[in-house]
Amino acid sequence: MKPTSRPAAASRLVYSTEGGRMCPQCRRPMADCRCAAQRAAAPAAAGPIRVSRESKGRGGKTVTLVRGLPLATAELEALGKQLRSRCGSGGTVKDGVVEVQGDHVDRVLAWLLAQGHAAKRAGG
Ligand SMILES: [Zn+2]
Structure with missing residues:
Protein backbone atom coordinates (compact mmCIF):
# COMPACT_ATOMS: atom_id res chain seq x y z
CA MET A 1 0.00 0.00 0.00
CA ARG A 34 -15.86 -1.71 10.85
CA CYS A 35 -18.64 0.79 11.54
CA ALA A 36 -21.02 -1.83 12.92
CA ALA A 37 -18.31 -3.24 15.16
CA GLN A 38 -17.45 0.24 16.41
CA ARG A 39 -21.08 1.04 17.07
CA ALA A 40 -21.47 -2.21 18.97
CA ALA A 41 -18.27 -1.80 20.95
CA ALA A 42 -18.64 1.84 21.97
CA PRO A 43 -21.54 1.62 24.44
CA ALA A 44 -20.13 -1.48 26.14
CA ALA A 45 -16.74 0.14 26.58
CA ALA A 46 -18.12 3.50 27.56
CA GLY A 47 -21.19 2.93 29.63
CA PRO A 48 -23.45 5.87 30.26
CA ILE A 49 -21.94 9.31 30.66
CA ARG A 50 -23.18 10.77 33.90
CA VAL A 51 -23.42 14.44 34.74
CA SER A 52 -23.86 15.21 38.40
CA ARG A 53 -23.65 18.03 40.86
CA GLU A 54 -21.64 17.70 44.02
CA SER A 55 -20.89 19.91 46.96
CA LYS A 56 -19.84 17.46 49.64
CA GLY A 57 -16.35 17.79 50.99
CA ARG A 58 -15.68 20.91 48.97
CA GLY A 59 -16.23 23.55 51.59
CA GLY A 60 -19.77 24.18 50.40
CA LYS A 61 -18.70 24.88 46.82
CA THR A 62 -20.78 23.20 44.15
CA VAL A 63 -19.11 21.54 41.18
CA THR A 64 -20.48 19.82 38.10
CA LEU A 65 -18.89 16.44 37.38
CA VAL A 66 -18.91 14.48 34.13
CA ARG A 67 -18.07 10.79 34.53
CA GLY A 68 -17.76 7.94 32.08
CA LEU A 69 -16.60 9.82 29.00
CA PRO A 70 -14.98 7.31 26.63
CA LEU A 71 -12.06 9.61 25.87
CA ALA A 72 -8.31 9.60 26.27
CA THR A 73 -6.81 12.05 28.73
CA ALA A 74 -5.84 14.60 26.06
CA GLU A 75 -9.36 14.55 24.65
CA LEU A 76 -10.83 14.86 28.12
CA GLU A 77 -8.65 17.89 28.72
CA ALA A 78 -9.85 19.45 25.47
CA LEU A 79 -13.47 18.71 26.30
CA GLY A 80 -13.01 20.08 29.81
CA LYS A 81 -11.59 23.27 28.36
CA GLN A 82 -14.58 23.66 26.06
CA LEU A 83 -17.01 23.05 28.89
CA ARG A 84 -15.26 25.53 31.16
CA SER A 85 -15.32 28.27 28.57
CA ARG A 86 -18.93 27.40 27.77
CA CYS A 87 -19.88 27.73 31.43
CA GLY A 88 -17.52 30.62 32.10
CA SER A 89 -16.03 28.68 35.00
CA GLY A 90 -12.83 27.10 36.11
CA GLY A 91 -12.33 23.41 36.64
CA THR A 92 -10.11 20.42 36.23
CA VAL A 93 -9.87 16.98 34.71
CA LYS A 94 -8.90 14.37 37.26
CA ASP A 95 -8.95 10.57 37.12
CA GLY A 96 -11.07 10.62 33.97
CA VAL A 97 -13.65 12.92 35.53
CA VAL A 98 -14.27 16.37 34.10
CA GLU A 99 -15.00 18.88 36.81
CA VAL A 100 -16.51 22.33 36.22
CA GLN A 101 -16.88 24.73 39.11
CA GLY A 102 -20.42 25.77 39.87
CA ASP A 103 -23.80 24.25 39.12
CA HIS A 104 -23.87 23.80 35.35
CA VAL A 105 -25.54 20.40 35.08
CA ASP A 106 -28.23 21.55 32.63
CA ARG A 107 -25.79 23.40 30.41
CA VAL A 108 -23.21 20.62 30.45
CA LEU A 109 -25.84 17.98 29.76
CA ALA A 110 -27.31 19.91 26.86
CA TRP A 111 -23.87 20.51 25.38
CA LEU A 112 -22.82 16.85 25.67
CA LEU A 113 -26.06 15.71 24.04
CA ALA A 114 -25.54 18.23 21.25
CA GLN A 115 -22.07 16.75 20.72
CA GLY A 116 -23.61 13.31 20.28
CA HIS A 117 -22.70 11.90 23.70
CA ALA A 118 -25.29 9.73 25.38
CA ALA A 119 -25.15 11.66 28.62
CA LYS A 120 -27.64 11.53 31.43
CA ARG A 121 -28.16 13.28 34.70
CA ALA A 122 -27.06 11.46 37.81
CA GLY A 123 -27.74 12.14 41.47
CA GLY A 124 -29.51 15.26 42.72
ZN1 LIG B 1 -18.58 1.41 7.37
Missing part, protein backbone atom coordinates in the same frame (compact mmCIF):
# COMPACT_ATOMS: atom_id res chain seq x y z
CA LYS A 2 1.23 3.44 -0.91
CA PRO A 3 1.06 6.12 1.77
CA THR A 4 -0.54 8.58 -0.63
CA SER A 5 -4.17 8.27 -1.60
CA ARG A 6 -5.01 9.93 -4.86
CA PRO A 7 -8.58 10.57 -5.99
CA ALA A 8 -7.95 8.34 -8.98
CA ALA A 9 -7.12 5.41 -6.73
CA ALA A 10 -10.24 6.04 -4.69
CA SER A 11 -12.52 6.11 -7.69
CA ARG A 12 -10.91 2.94 -9.04
CA LEU A 13 -11.64 1.33 -5.70
CA VAL A 14 -15.30 2.35 -5.90
CA TYR A 15 -15.51 1.10 -9.48
CA SER A 16 -13.87 -2.20 -8.64
CA THR A 17 -16.50 -2.91 -6.00
CA GLU A 18 -19.30 -2.33 -8.48
CA GLY A 19 -22.04 -4.78 -7.67
CA GLY A 20 -20.66 -5.27 -4.16
CA ARG A 21 -22.26 -3.60 -1.19
CA MET A 22 -20.61 -0.47 0.16
CA CYS A 23 -20.99 1.01 3.58
CA PRO A 24 -22.61 4.45 3.18
CA GLN A 25 -20.79 5.68 6.27
CA CYS A 26 -17.14 4.83 5.64
CA ARG A 27 -17.53 4.02 1.92
CA ARG A 28 -15.61 0.79 2.22
CA PRO A 29 -16.84 -2.53 0.90
CA MET A 30 -18.97 -4.16 3.57
CA ALA A 31 -16.28 -6.82 4.07
CA ASP A 32 -13.85 -4.09 5.22
CA CYS A 33 -16.38 -2.02 7.12
Whole structure:
Protein backbone atom coordinates (compact mmCIF):
# COMPACT_ATOMS: atom_id res chain seq x y z
CA MET A 1 0.00 0.00 0.00
CA LYS A 2 1.23 3.44 -0.91
CA PRO A 3 1.06 6.12 1.77
CA THR A 4 -0.54 8.58 -0.63
CA SER A 5 -4.17 8.27 -1.60
CA ARG A 6 -5.01 9.93 -4.86
CA PRO A 7 -8.58 10.57 -5.99
CA ALA A 8 -7.95 8.34 -8.98
CA ALA A 9 -7.12 5.41 -6.73
CA ALA A 10 -10.24 6.04 -4.69
CA SER A 11 -12.52 6.11 -7.69
CA ARG A 12 -10.91 2.94 -9.04
CA LEU A 13 -11.64 1.33 -5.70
CA VAL A 14 -15.30 2.35 -5.90
CA TYR A 15 -15.51 1.10 -9.48
CA SER A 16 -13.87 -2.20 -8.64
CA THR A 17 -16.50 -2.91 -6.00
CA GLU A 18 -19.30 -2.33 -8.48
CA GLY A 19 -22.04 -4.78 -7.67
CA GLY A 20 -20.66 -5.27 -4.16
CA ARG A 21 -22.26 -3.60 -1.19
CA MET A 22 -20.61 -0.47 0.16
CA CYS A 23 -20.99 1.01 3.58
CA PRO A 24 -22.61 4.45 3.18
CA GLN A 25 -20.79 5.68 6.27
CA CYS A 26 -17.14 4.83 5.64
CA ARG A 27 -17.53 4.02 1.92
CA ARG A 28 -15.61 0.79 2.22
CA PRO A 29 -16.84 -2.53 0.90
CA MET A 30 -18.97 -4.16 3.57
CA ALA A 31 -16.28 -6.82 4.07
CA ASP A 32 -13.85 -4.09 5.22
CA CYS A 33 -16.38 -2.02 7.12
CA ARG A 34 -15.86 -1.71 10.85
CA CYS A 35 -18.64 0.79 11.54
CA ALA A 36 -21.02 -1.83 12.92
CA ALA A 37 -18.31 -3.24 15.16
CA GLN A 38 -17.45 0.24 16.41
CA ARG A 39 -21.08 1.04 17.07
CA ALA A 40 -21.47 -2.21 18.97
CA ALA A 41 -18.27 -1.80 20.95
CA ALA A 42 -18.64 1.84 21.97
CA PRO A 43 -21.54 1.62 24.44
CA ALA A 44 -20.13 -1.48 26.14
CA ALA A 45 -16.74 0.14 26.58
CA ALA A 46 -18.12 3.50 27.56
CA GLY A 47 -21.19 2.93 29.63
CA PRO A 48 -23.45 5.87 30.26
CA ILE A 49 -21.94 9.31 30.66
CA ARG A 50 -23.18 10.77 33.90
CA VAL A 51 -23.42 14.44 34.74
CA SER A 52 -23.86 15.21 38.40
CA ARG A 53 -23.65 18.03 40.86
CA GLU A 54 -21.64 17.70 44.02
CA SER A 55 -20.89 19.91 46.96
CA LYS A 56 -19.84 17.46 49.64
CA GLY A 57 -16.35 17.79 50.99
CA ARG A 58 -15.68 20.91 48.97
CA GLY A 59 -16.23 23.55 51.59
CA GLY A 60 -19.77 24.18 50.40
CA LYS A 61 -18.70 24.88 46.82
CA THR A 62 -20.78 23.20 44.15
CA VAL A 63 -19.11 21.54 41.18
CA THR A 64 -20.48 19.82 38.10
CA LEU A 65 -18.89 16.44 37.38
CA VAL A 66 -18.91 14.48 34.13
CA ARG A 67 -18.07 10.79 34.53
CA GLY A 68 -17.76 7.94 32.08
CA LEU A 69 -16.60 9.82 29.00
CA PRO A 70 -14.98 7.31 26.63
CA LEU A 71 -12.06 9.61 25.87
CA ALA A 72 -8.31 9.60 26.27
CA THR A 73 -6.81 12.05 28.73
CA ALA A 74 -5.84 14.60 26.06
CA GLU A 75 -9.36 14.55 24.65
CA LEU A 76 -10.83 14.86 28.12
CA GLU A 77 -8.65 17.89 28.72
CA ALA A 78 -9.85 19.45 25.47
CA LEU A 79 -13.47 18.71 26.30
CA GLY A 80 -13.01 20.08 29.81
CA LYS A 81 -11.59 23.27 28.36
CA GLN A 82 -14.58 23.66 26.06
CA LEU A 83 -17.01 23.05 28.89
CA ARG A 84 -15.26 25.53 31.16
CA SER A 85 -15.32 28.27 28.57
CA ARG A 86 -18.93 27.40 27.77
CA CYS A 87 -19.88 27.73 31.43
CA GLY A 88 -17.52 30.62 32.10
CA SER A 89 -16.03 28.68 35.00
CA GLY A 90 -12.83 27.10 36.11
CA GLY A 91 -12.33 23.41 36.64
CA THR A 92 -10.11 20.42 36.23
CA VAL A 93 -9.87 16.98 34.71
CA LYS A 94 -8.90 14.37 37.26
CA ASP A 95 -8.95 10.57 37.12
CA GLY A 96 -11.07 10.62 33.97
CA VAL A 97 -13.65 12.92 35.53
CA VAL A 98 -14.27 16.37 34.10
CA GLU A 99 -15.00 18.88 36.81
CA VAL A 100 -16.51 22.33 36.22
CA GLN A 101 -16.88 24.73 39.11
CA GLY A 102 -20.42 25.77 39.87
CA ASP A 103 -23.80 24.25 39.12
CA HIS A 104 -23.87 23.80 35.35
CA VAL A 105 -25.54 20.40 35.08
CA ASP A 106 -28.23 21.55 32.63
CA ARG A 107 -25.79 23.40 30.41
CA VAL A 108 -23.21 20.62 30.45
CA LEU A 109 -25.84 17.98 29.76
CA ALA A 110 -27.31 19.91 26.86
CA TRP A 111 -23.87 20.51 25.38
CA LEU A 112 -22.82 16.85 25.67
CA LEU A 113 -26.06 15.71 24.04
CA ALA A 114 -25.54 18.23 21.25
CA GLN A 115 -22.07 16.75 20.72
CA GLY A 116 -23.61 13.31 20.28
CA HIS A 117 -22.70 11.90 23.70
CA ALA A 118 -25.29 9.73 25.38
CA ALA A 119 -25.15 11.66 28.62
CA LYS A 120 -27.64 11.53 31.43
CA ARG A 121 -28.16 13.28 34.70
CA ALA A 122 -27.06 11.46 37.81
CA GLY A 123 -27.74 12.14 41.47
CA GLY A 124 -29.51 15.26 42.72
ZN1 LIG B 1 -18.58 1.41 7.37
